[in-house]
Amino acid sequence: MPRTARGVRAAVDVEEILVRVKNGTDAELGEVAREVAALAEQGRLGEDDDEDGVLVPALLARLAGSGNAEARVLIMAALRRLQGCVGGESKERMACMEALSSIVRSLSRDVDERREAIAMLLDLSDIPQVRQRIGRVKGSIVMLVTLRNAQEPGTHDDAEKLLHMLSSNPQNVLLMAEAGYFRPLIHYLKEGSDMNKILMATAISKMFLSEQMKSSLGEDGAVEPLVEMFKSGNLEAKHCALGALLNLSSSLPNAEFLINSGITGPLLQLLFSVTSVLMTLREPASAILAAIAQSDRILLHKDVAPQLLSLLNLSSPVIQLHLLRALNSISGHTNAKRARSKIRQNGGVQLLLPFLTEKNVDIKVAALNLMCNLSKDASQELAEQVRETHLDIFVKIVSSPTSGDEKAAAIGILSNLPVTDKKITEFLTEANLLPLLISLLETNITASLTPQRMLLLEGIAGALVRFTVPWDKKLQSLAVGLGVFPCLVKLLSEGSIKAKSKAATSLAQLSQNSMVLRKTKLPRWLCVAPSADTYCLVHNFQCTVKSTFCLAKAGAVSPLVQILEGEEHEADGAVLEALATLMQDEIWENGSKVIEKASGVHALLRVAEAGNLNSQEKAIWMLERIFRLEAHRDRYSEIAQALLIDLAQRGDPTLKPMIGKILAHLELLQTQSSYF
Numbered sequence: 001m002p003r004t005a006r007g008v009r010a011a012v013d014v015e016e017i018l019v020r021v022k023n024g025t026d027a028e029l030g031e032v033a034r035e036v037a038a039l040a041e042q043g044r045l046g047e048d049d050d051e052d053g054v055l056v057p058a059l060l061a062r063l064a065g066s067g068n069a070e071a072r073v074l075i076m077a078a079l080r081r082l083q084g085c086v087g088g089e090s091k092e093r094m095a096c097m098e099a100l101s102s103i104v105r106s107l108s109r110d111v112d113e114r115r116e117a118i119a120m121l122l123d124l125s126d127i128p129q130v131r132q133r134i135g136r137v138k139g140s141i142v143m144l145v146t147l148r149n150a151q152e153p154g155t156h157d158d159a160e161k162l163l164h165m166l167s168s169n170p171q172n173v174l175l176m177a178e179a180g181y182f183r184p185l186i187h188y189l190k191e192g193s194d195m196n197k198i199l200m201a202t203a204i205s206k207m208f209l210s211e212q213m214k215s216s217l218g219e220d221g222a223v224e225p226l227v228e229m230f231k232s233g234n235l236e237a238k239h240c241a242l243g244a245l246l247n248l249s250s251s252l253p254n255a256e257f258l259i260n261s262g263i264t265g266p267l268l269q270l271l272f273s274v275t276s277v278l279m280t281l282r283e284p285a286s287a288i289l290a291a292i293a294q295s296d297r298i299l300l301h302k303d304v305a306p307q308l309l310s311l312l313n314l315s316s317p318v319i320q321l322h323l324l325r326a327l328n329s330i331s332g333h334t335n336a337k338r339a340r341s342k343i344r345q346n347g348g349v350q351l352l353l354p355f356l357t358e359k360n361v362d363i364k365v366a367a368l369n370l371m372c373n374l375s376k377d378a379s380q381e382l383a384e385q386v387r388e389t390h391l392d393i394f395v396k397i398v399s400s401p402t403s404g405d406e407k408a409a410a411i412g413i414l415s416n417l418p419v420t421d422k423k424i425t426e427f428l429t430e431a432n433l434l435p436l437l438i439s440l441l442e443t444n445i446t447a448s449l450t451p452q453r454m455l456l457l458e459g460i461a462g463a464l465v466r467f468t469v470p471w472d473k474k475l476q477s478l479a480v481g482l483g484v485f486p487c488l489v490k491l492l493s494e495g496s497i498k499a500k501s502k503a504a505t506s507l508a509q510l511s512q513n514s515m516v517l518r519k520t521k522l523p524r525w526l527c528v529a530p531s532a533d534t535y536c537l538v539h540n541f542q543c544t545v546k547s548t549f550c551l552a553k554a555g556a557v558s559p560l561v562q563i564l565e566g567e568e569h570e571a572d573g574a575v576l577e578a579l580a581t582l583m584q585d586e587i588w589e590n591g592s593k594v595i596e597k598a599s600g601v602h603a604l605l606r607v608a609e610a611g612n613l614n615s616q617e618k619a620i621w622m623l624e625r626i627f628r629l630e631a632h633r634d635r636y637s638e639i640a641q642a643l644l645i646d647l648a649q650r651g652d653p654t655l656k657p658m659i660g661k662i663l664a665h666l667e668l669l670q671t672q673s674s675y676f
Contacts, residue, residue: 029071063103100140125166141179163184177204197229223261227241235277249291255293258288259292259300324366340373349382372409375416382417391414408452408456415458415463419466435482437460438482454495461495461502470512511550511551517548576615601640602639608643624665641666
């Protein structure tokens with residue numbers, strides 16, 4: 001380049017640079033881009049040098065078309081330097097949609113390129129019009145949100161700054177929300193104009209939100225301003241706020257935020273309102289109540305259930321369904337006994353009985369589910385209100401090709417009716433419910449355990465307890481003849497812990513009569529020697545499942561023991577009752593051997609250590625009998641004694657006498673010890 005007098009800047013040959021930019025290879029392009037950046041940095045390549053403004057468009061063209069990452073990085077670096085020294089027309093070209101699209105594409109490339117691209121966008125975004133354009137470039141907001149979330153040094157902070165600048169445009173904020181970045185939207189909900197608040201609430205109401213997105217919105221504070229909009233806004237604001245809250249309310253944490261925000265009372269007031277302009281808000285209000293009732297915090301509002309119940313017959317079918325679902329959730333919580341009682345006291349069961357013939361299947365199923373929940377701890381009360389016509393409806397539901405949900409609810413209600421009510425048992429037996437239940441059980445027991453199927457199996461297992469009661473051997477024989485025994489044994493391995501518990505109860509009831517059946521069927525003489533396959537080591541008899549209801553012959557002992565070895569303890573009591581039938585006075589020695597062979601000693605020790613008091617007592621009673629046998633003492637003494645001594649010292653005092661007997665068997669205590 002020619003030099004001029006000292007103090008005068010040397011002229012730059014823009015034409016020569018332009019030719020190299022347009023025609024150079026990628027390697028040459030990188031070199032000339034470095035020169036351009038250096039000249040611009042030195043102030044030697046300003047508006048006066050590039051009078052025609054041709055250099056910036058040439059660089060932008062090469063940026064869009066270059067396949068070389070290093071060249072693109074160097075071009076963006078040069079353009080960033082030129083921003084400070086070229087004229088307004090050249091700056092405008094850098095910020096045109098085509099140029100911005102090229103820069104945005106670089107956001108998805110390697111780390112150096114995306115750092116340069118985001119820095120360039122940040123520089124350009126000083127101009128308000130440019131901020132609008134960046135938001136309109138397809139994928140720009142999504143990429144910026146991705147870079148912000150990636151926590152990558154060199155891009156995270158710039159991405160956050162740029163998103164903050166772009167958030168001055170509400171449309172950009174909506175795009176950020178769709179990409180999962182909600183803070184700007186929540187800021188508008190809290191601080192924006194009424195119009196912008198409505199815009200943001202409407203967007204939330206229409207947006208598809210994953211569970212994570214719902215949780216994120218709730219945690220970042222979206223619930224409180226939306227509740228405030230609902231409480232104090234005009235009709236449009238109320239409507240938009242309810243729509244947004246409805247979309248958020250299916251998330252359990254958000255349900256708790258909503259309850260804590262005090263929305264329950266205003267929602268109920270709205271449902272009771274007769275103001276015509278508010279009628280359109282009743283459906284979303286009832287749907288939100290149904291959603292927030294999934295949280296057990298709703299139980300803190302003791303009057304909610306009776307109020308919902310009082311609205312049941314005054315509402316449209318859509319609202320009825322939401323109210324029933326809300327009541328279902330309330331009554332289904334583990335600590336909802338008082339709430340269920342209050343619903344029953346307010347005539348809940350009587351209100352629900354007409355719904356048994358409801359044509360709307362969803363409403364009918366919701367009513368059945370609610371009745372099932374209400375009957376959990378009031379079986380006698382339910383029996384007094386249910387007539388034979390209602391029982392007939394339940395049986396018809398079980399026998400008809402209705403949905404699994406409907407069957408599960410109907411069977412659940414039947415399983416909660418008192419087993420001691422002989423009239424109900426007689427009616428259900430004559431209505432052929434038993435073969436229906438066994439057929440359903442056989443069909444569903446090997447299928448994958450969905451929540452619906454789990455409830456169905458639990459209900460069937462509970463209903464079968466009625467048909468296996470020990471005081472009705474004829475009914476037991478009918479059930480066993482229809483094939484209930486192998487189904488019950490299968491349930492021990494395939495069902496939920498509740499189904500396993502009910503199945504174990506039925507098996508215990510059947511097994512209680514094994515000794516009686518053995519005695520009544522003892523042969524007076526035998527022409528043929530008994531088969532080794534049918535001879536039972538427990539009962540010293542030719543046992544079969546159908547003739548003596550024998551647990552050992554049914555292969556039930558091992559799956560029963562396995563339940564005791566599991567992490568869940570809900571079925572322990574029922575399982576121990578079943579196993580204890582093999583330890584009756586006449587057969588305890590043989591029963592001990594069968595249980596020990598199935599690894600039962602370890603399982604019983606586990607229950608003795610970790611079970612509830614009733615289970616501990618039963619397990620220790622069984623262990624005392626097992627340890628009467630020398631072979632068992634020799635094998636298990638070492639692992640049992642430390643646990644039993646600790647339990648005697650720290651456990652419930654009522655356990656000490658029986659533990660003392662075991663320790664005496666193990667020769668660790670004298671039989672005259674004060675433990676007895």
